[in-house]
Amino acid sequence: MVLRPPVEPMLAQARDTLPPPGALPGNLIFQPKWDGFRAIIFTPNSSPGPVLLQSRRGAFLQDRFPDLVRAAADLPDGWVLDCELIVTDEGAMSFEALQRRAAARGRTAARLAGVLPAHAAVFDVLQADGHELLSTPYVERRIRLEELFSECQLTAPWALCPETTDTATAREWFTTWTEVPGIEGLVVRGSRQRYSPGARALIKVRRRDTTEAIIGAITGTLDRPRSLVLGRLDQAGALRAVGRSAPLRADVARQLAEHLAPTGPDRAHPWEGVRFTASWGSHTPLDVVLVQPELVVEIEVDTAQERGAWRHPVRLARLRPDIACMDVPPFGAGAEPPAG
Secondary structure, eight states, X not given: OOOOSOOOOOEEEEESSOOOTTSSSSSEEEEEEESSEEEEEEOOSSSSOOOEEEETTSOBOTTTOHHHHHHGGGSOTTOEEEEEEEEEETTEEOHHHHHHHHHOOHHHHHHHHXXXXXXXXXXEEEEETTEEOTTSOHHHHHHHHHHHHHHHTOOTTEEEOOOBSOXXXXXXXXXXXXXXXXXXXEEEEETTOOOXXXXXXXXXXXXXXXXXXXXXXXXXXXXXXXXXXXXXXXXXXXXEEEEEBOOOOHHHHHHHHTTOOBOBTTBOOTTTTOOOBSSTTOXXXXXXXXXXXXXXXXXXXXXXXXXXXXXXXXXXXXXXXXXXXXXXXOTTOOOBOOOO
């Protein structure tokens, strides 16, 4: 059977810790989790034919990434590759630059391809030389993928995703590699796993660090807050939004409600008139209740930070009445890595 788009990629379920041996079929294999756009690349089953670049949701992206389409001329016919699209800006991986590339078309896409080059970190193969490999164990698919890179002498923009079966090495990667912008954590797969389109059959573990932020607003009500909108002070002393919390547990919401203070006419709130959206990159407005920005909370955050704000919801750890707002890390700072 020859694969044709759209093909749903195999997905991962989130875990807080690395899984134990036996959690997946075969030996555990660890790969870096890239902070990019998931994509599946189809080379033509016979030449001449188009190279197709499919997003996770099935949309075609080849007009957004003409540089990758040109580079695919180095690939043989009949291959389907699973990868993460990454864009570099001044030599560093940038999710914001990736968003610009993904939204551009026509001349703008061609211009951005020259200044914000795209790369493909390839971590799996679904078809090789016209032969579908979905039922083939991962360890055998990896051999075919390594042969492709070796025989075709592939270099940038193609990158073979590194992997290890050594848990100690994986833990080192989890600590050190996630210091680099663009790497969020680890993806874990089993050496005997088949490729299951659409299934959450893999495991992903994002690195999470602990830091502090100021409560500037909430969703819900003062008596029953649902989530927190958090901020930090910039160099001029202005409160800048840095993220939103995940939904609060009922007991935590009751505890916070005892400390939240509403705004009043005698003190203007720095976010008066500011429009918030439901999530990063969304245009859906978010209804918030402004509160006096006096409470500091400890939060757990991942590494996906852009323009001083965390893109993913943060986790509330606890209220920190012992910390003053001026002692919270400034806007634009990350988080302290875990000890050890």
